[in-house]
Amino acid sequence: MPAVRHASFAPHVAPDTRLLILGSLPGARSLAERQYYAHPTNQFWRLLGEVIDRPLADLPYDDRLAALRDAKIGLWDVIRTAERRTSSDSHIREAEVHDLASLVANLPDLSMIAFNGGKAAAIGRRQVPPLRDIALIDLPSSSAANTGGLVSKLPMWLRLRGAIRSPS
DSSP: OOOEEEEOOOOBOOTTOOEEEEESOOOHHHHHHTOTTOSTTOOHHHHHHHHHTSOGGGSOHHHHHHHHHHTTEEEEESEEEEEESSSOGGGOEEEEEOOHHHHHHTOTTOOEEEEESHHHHHHHHHHSOOOSSOEEEEEOOOSTTSOSOHHHHHHHHHTTHHHHSOOO
């Protein structure tokens, strides 16, 4: 199968975003459906549902995005475009990255950036400027390609709750 150039989506953020979750590049199913984490075996919506105590996986896509907005969670990808033969991050080649520094500079309430998977962390950490008071967290990938089950991934994902709780 020849490599095809793919492009990611626009960021899903609001000015009051506190938590920004960054993936690598949407997979084939997500690109086809124009939805973040659209593949039914991807655990993203179940994991994040546990974080915000809402059954996100059971909601229609627009309602999922609204729930994230309400929880002050933003989504984006570290890669703007790249060549890839399959949905696997290991097949990403010739990646062009997003300007994460500009996005972060425009999110004054941001307190945490979480990288969904190793590829997102490896690329994203190089793009984020030195930050004060913003935690960086590497998460186990929500993809089914990461064979760790939901139960093994959940403790790391629950650390995201610290970013979305209202300051006391």
